[in-house]
Amino acid sequence: MTATPATDAPLRLPPATLIQLSPDSWTAPFWEAAAAHRLVVPRCTSCAAFRFPPGPFCWRCQAQAIEWVERPGHGTVYSYTIVWHPILPDLADSVPYAPAVVELADTDDVRVVGAVTDAPAHAVEVGLAVELVWRDVRDRVSVPTWRPT
Numbered sequence: 001m002t003a004t005p006a007t008d009a010p011l012r013l014p015p016a017t018l019i020q021l022s023p024d025s026w027t028a029p030f031w032e033a034a035a036a037h038r039l040v041v042p043r044c045t046s047c048a049a050f051r052f053p054p055g056p057f058c059w060r061c062q063a064q065a066i067e068w069v070e071r072p073g074h075g076t077v078y079s080y081t082i083v084w085h086p087i088l089p090d091l092a093d094s095v096p097y098a099p100a101v102v103e104l105a106d107t108d109d110v111r112v113v114g115a116v117t118d119a120p121a122h123a124v125e126v127g128l129a130v131e132l133v134w135r136d137v138r139d140r141v142s143v144p145t146w147r148p149t
């Protein structure tokens with residue numbers, strides 16, 4: 001049995017081999033921009049509501065058309081958990097890690113999932129101000145992670 005890391009242990013990240021994307025026509029623009037280290041979110045061209053995750057109809061006005069707009073990648077932790085115990089053998093060297101839901105600034109509360117990094121585990125809390133750091137997991141695949149500002 002593996003000992004639980006201390007709360008001041010630096011946060012780690014899950015291995016890149018476990019990150020698999022399955023983009024579809026609605027999410028491909030997000031991942032294509034991510035590969036270029038650009039954060040984009042879909043916005044309704046009719047009423048300007050942000051629509052994330054993207055879908056065929058606006059939640060506010062039911063229009064279909066969207067445009068992808070770039071955002072700078074600042075936000076606050078809305079929710080998180082800290083994984084202390086590796087539930088898979090491949091995660092043995094990756095704990096603790098902190099998957100989080102981050103509410104983006106300037107988006108009417110769009111929330112994006114990504115791990116918090118560059119901090120000790122005990123530093124993560126709801127409301128923590130974070131900035132985006134792209135993690136390149138393989139060629140043409142980058143995912144958002146978040147570090148405290």
Ligand SMILES: [Zn+2]
Binds near residue numbers: 045048058060061063
């Ligand atoms: Zn709309």
